[in-house]
Amino acid sequence: MVKTEEYALVQGLVGTALDRADVEYLAERVERVEGGPGQTLVRRGDHGDALYLVVSGELAVHVDVDGERHDLATIGPGSWVGELHFIDPGPATASVTSASDFVALRMASGELPRLIEDNPHAASSLLRVLIREVAQRLVSAGSDADEQRNPSDDPHTDAARGWWDGMFGRLFGAGGA
């Protein structure tokens, strides 16, 4: 029995890159989660426990340095959370905390090796989506970083902040999948 709601959500968010059988298989392995504002899904430095695909709502990507919170980007529907750890277990590079009510699809972060063994076609399709996502962010944020080479530009001035906002948006995939 296909999980109808999850199927529709996976289909709507990444379905153009996957065939029907892959979408059905993945829909069986995700759970729909929801929460209110202030819920931290990933904490910088921690090993996350899941991959999330945001269905609705807004989440803040932020880091805490010397006790001060720096908001870097706002992500929303179609954005991934925990994708780096899902691919390659390691400490998270930033924290992600919900800024509103939200709905997301969640898959446990240890699922990928099992997916590769059990259904390599679906695993390959999902990996292709994630590879394109990571490569795209690497290219666009990398190009931005190339351009920002003037040490006198304090990132916390109003004039510079727009550039950093745009770059962090691209770095953390604020545009969605």
Place this chain on the structure above:
Amino acid sequence: MDKRGMLIGLPLFAGFPAAERELLEDVFVVVRKRRGTVFMKQGERAQSARAGIFLVLDGEVTVSRVPVGGGSAVEHALGRGELFGVVALVTDHPRSATCTAATDVTVAYIDRPACQYMHSRHTRLAARFEHMLARQLVKDLRLLTETLVGAFAHSDPGSLSGAVRAT
């Protein structure tokens, strides 16, 4: 070591079952190139059928990147087991760097049609290979993120110079 041993003996493939490692020969072409051979040039758009991934099996390849904003080229060297050409293959973006053989080199090459062949005929190998590629990209993205976040949080954009490592 023969060409076959150079490829399937790479640490990158150490986690692959032996039977799948043997299949790598089916999808990669192993070639020797002279010092000075230019594999790709920054700014070129790889024609989609010719776009491919290179794996250094022996020797050294120099990756040279002129920052988009200008300034002098930033270089780093790739040795055995390191990859290049991944980003252009999956995004169709122009090449982000120029890659040149710094010594006589042996490289393994897989192009887009061979990737499709692997996906349709050896799907589990393809998934494992794509997982390995994804891990390499994640390592680069983590490095870039740490540099960018550090520069922002410590108000030090000058530290971005040379931060971008082409993949």
